[in-house]
Amino acid sequence: MAAPPATSLVTTNSCVRLPSTPLRCAPAAILFPSRSRLATLSTRAGPSRCPDVSAAATGHQKLMGSLTSNEALRFGVVVARFNKVVTNLLLQGALETFERYSVKAENITVVSVPGSFEVPITAQKLGKSGKFDAILCIGAVIRGDTTHYDAVANSAASGVLNAGLSAGTPCVFGVLTCEDMDQALNRAGGKAGNKGAEAALTAIEMASLFRHHLG
Template sequence: MTDLRTIEGELQPGHARIALAVTRFNGFITESLLNGAVDTLRRSGIDDDAMTVVRVPGCYELPLVVDRLAGSGSYDAVVALGCVIRGSTAHFDYVAGECSRGIGQAMQRHGIPVAFGVLTTDTIEQALERAGTKAGNKGADAAGSALEMISLMRQL
């Protein structure tokens, strides 16, 4: 397979403008996701003045903001960060489903990378694990995905 032409993104795409849409709901989790994302972007050479943080009330509202950011022409990628923790009602299913669907639609509609850094967990403990403890930091992972996709899209 080594003879095949391969195109893949890099984690250091050069200059890039990134919007980070982060929810305030479950802020004790989402702030850790944001910190992980910003750290990854900085380590990849993205300057602070090329990053914009946009605060959103919750995950249900996240797709509207992501759609506006993606369509603005001001950013090379958007990183969506949030956290929905399952409770004893169907609320989780509606919020998580609409959030995921809307973010995916925004990416398709505007043709720029939107990294999905929204945790959907059964427990607070699982969320904490994915926000920087045992399971790494999914905000950092989302930022890395955004950077790689910027590089990949520039090559295509």
């Protein structure tokens, strides 16, 4: 009986031919170019479609409001009497912030209205008067057993926005919309801070921006 033919391996261009099997090419090594090589390739490729952010920002003009030199700024504050145990605390926080940032007391006008629903139309009137650099809107809407909460909260939010757009004067939203009284009190000087004070800071910055840059 004749012996089977000997098996031989033939290697050509990194490819190994095995008897009765298809060609299988050895995987090629992956080489990563050095940083200098990448720089050269980038230069040859021409301008990139994704320019460097820092390069793109060079020479741009940045405008923003300031929290200093606020003595001449004038503010209107519209505060709702409904849920006044909360809104009085918010107002107190706002007035203390104005004082802390050197806003003169005679440049602050506080207007009291029945509830948060009446805040936007009053803010719009003050904004259109041209007497104020910003209007701060303060109120508190607390969820009850009916859908009245949703109607008032939505109307207050959209109303304050539209008041600012219509008047061309920043109208800052400082109306709390909370599930219960505990949440409201926590945001009126409790463990969650005082949202009236935070809204006053926003009003100062926006007033400064409009007075010094966008006026």
